[in-house]
Amino acid sequence: QQQxxxxxxxxxxxxxxxxxxxxxxxxxxxxxxxxxxxxxGKGPAxxxxxxxxxSEKKEGRFTISFNKSAKQFxxxxxxSQPGDSATxxxxxxxxxxxxxxxxxxxxxxxLQVKP
Amino acid sequence: GAVVSQHPSRVICKSGTSVKIECRSLDFQxxxxxxxxxxxxxxxxxxxxxxxxxxxxxxxxVEKDKFLINHASLTLSTLTxxxxxxxxxxxxxxxxxxxxxxxxxxxxxxxxxxxx
Numbered sequence: 001q002q003q004x005x006x007x008x009x010x011x012x013x014x015x016x017x018x019x020x021x022x023x024x025x026x027x028x029x030x031x032x033x034x035x036x037x038x039x040x041g042k043g044p045a046x047x048x049x050x051x052x053x054x055s056e057k058k059e060g061r062f063t064i065s066f067n068k069s070a071k072q073f074x075x076x077x078x079x080s081q082p083g084d085s086a087t088x089x090x091x092x093x094x095x096x097x098x099x100x101x102x103x104x105x106x107x108x109x110x111l112q113v114k115p
Numbered sequence: 116g117a118v119v120s121q122h123p124s125r126v127i128c129k130s131g132t133s134v135k136i137e138c139r140s141l142d143f144q145x146x147x148x149x150x151x152x153x154x155x156x157x158x159x160x161x162x163x164x165x166x167x168x169x170x171x172x173x174x175x176x177v178e179k180d181k182f183l184i185n186h187a188s189l190t191l192s193t194l195t196x197x198x199x200x201x202x203x204x205x206x207x208x209x210x211x212x213x214x215x216x217x218x219x220x221x222x223x224x225x226x227x228x229x230x231x
Contacts, residue, residue, distance in 0.1 A: 034220070043121070043208050043225040044159070089158060093220075101147050101212030101220050105158045 002027060004092050006106025013113050019077040021109045023090035026071065030092040034103070035064065035075045038087045047088070048075070080113045087111070118142060119211045121223035128199055128230055136194045136226045138209030144189035145211035150182075153206040153225075165192045189213075199230040 006023045013019045023033075031052055036044035050057045050064040050073065057064045063076040077084055090106040118141040128134045138148055147166050151159040163184050164172045171184035181203075183195040192211075196203055208225040 036222070041206075041225070041227070043222040046219065046221065049219075101210070102149060102161065102164060103159075103210070103220060104161075108158045110156075 002104055004090060004104050004106045006090050006109060008109060009107065010110045011112070013080045013111065015080065015082060015113055015115050017080050017113075019080045019084070019111055019113070020074060021088055021090070021111075022072065022074045023092075023106050024070075024072045025092050025104075027092070027094070028071070029094045030104075031094045032092070033064070033066065033073050034091050035062075036089045036091060038089065038108075044089060077111075080111075082113045082115050085111055085113050119145075119209065119221045119223040121209055121226050123226060124224060125227045126229070128228070130200055130230055131198055133195055133197045134199060134228060136196075136207055136209075136228070138192045138194070138211065138223050140190045140211040140213065140221075143211075143213045145192075145213045146189065147212045148186060148192040149210045149212070149220075150184060150192075150194050151208045151210065153208060155206075159208060162194075196228065199228070201230045204228055204230045 004025050034049035035047045037047045038044045048059050048062045050066050052068050055066050061078045066073045088109045091103040093103045120139045122137045150162045152162050153159045161174050162177045165184045165186040167186045167189050173179045186192040206225050209223045210220050212220045
């Protein structure tokens with residue numbers, strides 16, 4: 001019930017295309033869903049995050065779509081660029097007293113954007 | 116924005132020795148810090164949760180006597196890998212959470228540990 005399932009494992013997109021990564025969760029207590037971008041040898045960097053009271057959040061080329069009833073959320077990268085090539089992780093957490101900030105990560109998606 | 120710093124970024128140690136990794140929140144007070152371990156091409160696995168002034172809470176399967184965590188202040192947590200073995204070689208990453216950071220979780224840059 002604590003798992004977050006992420007797909008696909010890897011993704012190849014042409015420059016200018018749309019990259020879509022999907023995640024699903026089971027625990028309905030989760031109330032914060034961030035996406036992280038990680039380059040090789042670096043720590044994850046927060047990209048964008050959403051809370052379950054909204055269905056979509058957009059920041060620049062990055063959009064999170066959230067479907068509470070289906071317990072799914074996805075990351076869309078519009079106009080994908082070679083510099084977006086990285087590993088992307090979805091995550092989830094909830095603000096219970098002993099769990100605040102405790103992230104459960106998806107398996108990761110390696111994105112390659114071809115020029 | 117908030118910054119979390121880890122030190123050292125890379126460390127090589129001999130088998131049987133201990134190595135300490137520091138995690139600092141530079142511009143906010145972190146009520147809670149988390150330690151993760153990441154193997155190549157894999158996801159981040161939570162090792163333990165560290166609360167300032169109290170004992171760390173370890174995830175199932177993580178040896179608390181091997182991975183010593185200390186959270187002595189609201190800006191510093193340390194992970195000490197004791198009696199290191201080659202299989203402990205990994206990328207260790209900390210994250211910090213604090214209300215001042217807007218309830219956002221920030222990650223450090225990670226520390227590469229190689230045990231030879």
